[in-house]
Amino acid sequence: MSLSRWAAKPAAASGSRRSPSGLLQAWLPKLVLAPSIAISLFFVYGFMLWTFILSLTGSRMLPSYDFVGFAQYARLMANDRWWVASSNLVIFGGLFVAICLALGLLLAILLDQRIRQEGALRTVYLYPMALSFIVTGVVWKWLLNPGLGIQAMVRGWGFENFRFDWLVDPDMAVYTLVIAAVWQASGFVMALFLAGLRGIDDSILKAAQLDGASLPSIYWRVVIPCLRPVVFSAVMILSHIAIKSFDLVVALTGGGPGYASDLPATFMYAHAFTRAQIGLGSASAMLMLGGVLAILIPYLYSELRNRRHG
Template identity: 60%
Template sequence: MSTIAQASVPPARASGARARLQNWLPRLVLAPSFAAILVFVYGFILFTVYLSFTDSTILPRYGLVGWANYERLWRLPNWWIALENLAIFGALYIGICVVIGLFLAILLDQKIRGEGVLRPIYLYPMALSFIVTGTAWKWFLDPGIGLEQVMHHWGWTSFHFTWIKDTEMAIYCVVIAAVWQSSGFVMAMFLAGLRGIDNEILRAAQIDGASTFQIYRRIVIPQLRPAFLSAFVVLAHLAIKSYDLVVALTNAGPGRATELPATFMYSYTFARNSMGVGAASAVIMLMMIASVIVPYVYAEIRGGGNER
C-alpha cells in the first residue's frame, strides 16, 4: 500500500507544476508587450511632460523653467488659431459624421436589397490611411486639376470651387475629407446598435398605433445612447490628434487657415526648434483627449460594477 501511495506522488507534483506553468504562461507571453507599452507609451508621455517644463530647443535640455513654456504657448496667436480651427473642425466633423452615419444605418436596417454590397462600400474609406485620403481629396479639390477643371471641360465654365485655396473656407475642405472617411465607421456602430434592439418592443409600439417617426424618436434613438457615446469618444479623439490628414490635404495652409494643435505641435517642435513649447502643446492635447476618454471609461467601469 505504501508503495502505491509513493508511486502516486510524482504525478500529483507533475500536475501541480503543469497548473502553475499554465497559470504563468500567459503572463510570460504578455510581459514583453506590457514592458514595451510601459516604456514606449507611458514612459515617453512622462518624458514629454517633463520636457514641457524645460528649456529644450532643437534637442532636449534638462534645465527647468517652470510654467514658462505654457505661458508662452498661450500668448502665441498661432495656438489660438489652432484651437479655433479645432473647435470648427471638431464640431462639424462629429456632428456630420453622426447624422450621416445614423441615416445610413437606418437605411441599411430596412433590409434593403444589396445591403451586402453597400455596407463594404460605406466602410471602405475607413480602411484607407489619412495620408491617402488627404492626397486624394487634395487632387479632387484642386481648382487646376480637380472638380473645377472637370466641370470646365464639360462646358460649365462658370463653375468655381476654390475652397482649398481660400483662407476662410479651407478648414471646411478638411471637414469634408474627414467626414468622407469616418462616416462609414459610425454607420457600422449605429447599425450594430439597431440590430441589437428587441423587435418585440417595436412590434408592440406598432400595434399601439405609433408611427415610424414616433418609434424612432421615442424608442430606437434613446436605445442607441451607448452607440452615440462611443461614436463621440472615437470621433473626438480623432479630431484632436488629426495631423496626417491636414498635412496631406492642405499642409496647415493656406497661411495658417487649417492649423490644428497637432500641426502646431510638430511645427514648433521641429520647424521652429522650440521643443519646450511643442511639448507643452502636446500635454494640452493629452489633457483634451483625457477629458473625453476618462469620463467614458469611468462610466463604463461604473456601469459594469452596477450590473454585477
C-alpha cells in the same frame, strides 16, 4: 475523533502544496505578458512622462533639463498660431463629429430596411475607412484643386462663374478637412449604428406599431434612445480621431494657406521638429493629451458606473 482530525491535517497540507508543473502553469501567462507590459509601460507611459518633463524645460534643438516651470505653457497661450489651431480644432472636431453621427445614422436606418444589395452597399460605404488619411488627403486635394478638380470640371460644362476654391481660401480651408474626414469616417459610424439597430428587440418596435406610432416616431422616440451607448462610443472615437488628426492636414492642406488650417497636431510637429522648439512642442502635446483624457475619463467613468449598477 481526535485521531482522524490529526490524520486529515497532513493530507490537506500536502494537497495545498502545488507541484512545480502547477506553479509553472500559474505563472506562465504572467511571464509571457511581462515583456509586452514592460515595453508598453516604457515606450508609451514612459515617453508621456518624458514629454511632460521636456515641456517644463527650455529645450530647443536638443533636449535640455534647465527647468523653467510652466513658462512654455505661458508662451503657448501667447502664441497666435496656437489659438488659430485650437479654434480650427473646435470647428473641425464639432462639424466632423456631428455630420458623421447624422450621416452614419441615416445610412444605417436606410440599410436597416432590408433593402436589396445591402451587403454591396455596406461595403461601398465602409470602403473609405480602409484607406489611410494620407490617401484620402491626396485624393481630395486633387478633387478640390480649383485648376484640376470639381471647379475645373463644372466650368468645363459651361458654368464659367462657378467657384469652389475652398482649398486656397484661408477662411474656408478648414472645411475641406471636414469634407474629407466625413467621407472617410461616416461609413464606420454607419456600421456602429447598424449593429446597434440589429441588436434592438423587435418586440419593442412591434409594440410601438400596435400603439399606432408612425415609423418616424418609432425611430425618434424608441430606436434612437436605445442607441445611446452607440452614440456615446461613436462620439468618443470620432473626437479622438479629430484631436490627433495630422496626416490628413499634411496631405490635404499642409496647414495652409499660411497656417489657416492648422490643427494642434500640426502645430506641435512644426514647433518641435521644424522650428527646433522642443519645449514648446512638448507643451502643446501635453495639452492635446489633456484633451484626449477629457474625453476618455468620462467614458471610462460611465462604463464602470454602468457595470456597478448593472
